Amino acid sequence: MPYLHRNPSCESRSSSRSKGTVTAVVGSLAVGLALVMMNSAFSSDRTEVMVAASEFAPGGQAAEGARIIASKPCGACHTIPGVPGAQATIGPNLAGVASRTKIAGGAVDNRGPNDLKAWIMNPGGLKPGTAMPNLGLSDDEATKIVAFLVTLK
Numbered sequence: 001m002p003y004l005h006r007n008p009s010c011e012s013r014s015s016s017r018s019k020g021t022v023t024a025v026v027g028s029l030a031v032g033l034a035l036v037m038m039n040s041a042f043s044s045d046r047t048e049v050m051v052a053a054s055e056f057a058p059g060g061q062a063a064e065g066a067r068i069i070a071s072k073p074c075g076a077c078h079t080i081p082g083v084p085g086a087q088a089t090i091g092p093n094l095a096g097v098a099s100r101t102k103i104a105g106g107a108v109d110n111r112g113p114n115d116l117k118a119w120i121m122n123p124g125g126l127k128p129g130t131a132m133p134n135l136g137l138s139d140d141e142a143t144k145i146v147a148f149l150v151t152l153k
């Protein structure tokens with residue numbers, strides 16, 4: 001036994017083994033923590049997960065707009081990327097709406113956020129007889145919805 005104690009290779013082997021164990025323990029703790037954090041992120045409200053995935057600042061206007069859209073009947077008529085459950089085809093798909101220079105079948109100019117806002121607040125006023133109803137949005141709701149719509153390029 002004294003021989004073993006004097007053997008440097010034996011010493012270094014045993015110390016590197018214990019370092020390895022410490023590294024493994026710390027490593028699995030980190031993985032466990034990451035899993036716990038992911039789990040709590042994904043178990044929260046679906047809209048928040050979508051918003052995180054879409055790189056909107058949480059609580060920002062675009063994120064709020066997406067949340068408001070999800071609470072209105074927009075998704076009963078439109079497919080809207082990033083809004084869970086909005087997959088209808090009665091109205092146009094809103095994917096790319098911010099890049100269109102005309103909306104409502106070419107009847108209405110879309111030169112930017114103000115035009116989109118005017119449209120969603122009063123579709124029939126801009127295109128009499130349109131199938132999109134007036135949803136009674138408040139000015140604030142419309143501003144936030146448009147902050148989201150302009151991200152659909």
Ligand code: HEC
Pocket residue numbers: 069072073074075076077078090091092094097100102103104105116119120127130131132133135137145149
């Ligand atoms: C009852 C069905 C219906 C609902 C509800 C509805 N829309 Fe529409 N929407 C339409 C139709 C139909 C059009 C196309 C109108 C046209 O061409 O005259 C349209 C057009 C649009 C357009 C222009 C898109 C384009 O390319 O022409 C936007 C933007 C839009 N809707 C946003 C919304 C938002 C936001 C909501 C919810 C606040 C909403 N819509 C709710 C039916 C609906």
